[in-house]
Amino acid sequence: AQSVTQLGSHVSVSEGALVLLRCNYSSSVPPYLFWYVQYPNQGLQLLLKYTSAATLVKGINGFEAEFKKSETSFHLTKPSAHMSDAAEYFCAVKNTGGFKTIFGAGTRLFVKA
């Protein structure tokens, strides 16, 4: 069975600091991995997607994530946080050949001025 664990329900960083949001997954087959962002009162927006083409995936808004099979991780990073990055971030996994996407519990990112 597939699952996703996001470490830390809340992360707070200062503006300009590194953003690191952690995600570990469990999957019996090679997975697809996703990061979504949800701004207040909005739906989820796809940030990036891992499909096995490259282990380092670049997404929108300066975010990127690295797939590490040995650690079963897919952490999201951004070198310099901006106030507009404050939102809820969801990691998700889908098995190749499957039809369900499993979402993590989410991490709320706070950015301090």
Next chain:
Amino acid sequence: SAVISQKPSRDICQRGTSLTIQCQVDSQVTMMFWYRQQPGQSLTLIATANQGSEATYESGFVIDKFPISRPNLTFSTLTVSNMSPEDSSIYLCSVEYSGTDTQYFGPGTRLTVL
């Protein structure tokens, strides 16, 4: 990516009534999904709605409470029936184009039941 709209964007309803939420996509999609997101929580899949077949419900969700229609490849509705305050949530529709393995989400419907 898809352009997905939902109606209504928000509503306040009385206990015991029903609300139908509409989801419209700008192009044809095979798979549509309905999720519930309770306050401060992650997404919970309610059901998968494929055109031409009955919706497939997840454990804990039943058709009598959450009837779904999928009349064509660009439209679906979710009805929340006989509502109680526990149904207060954001309801999200999402779509997945065949072969993409990626879901795209609508803006959500924020429901408050009094």
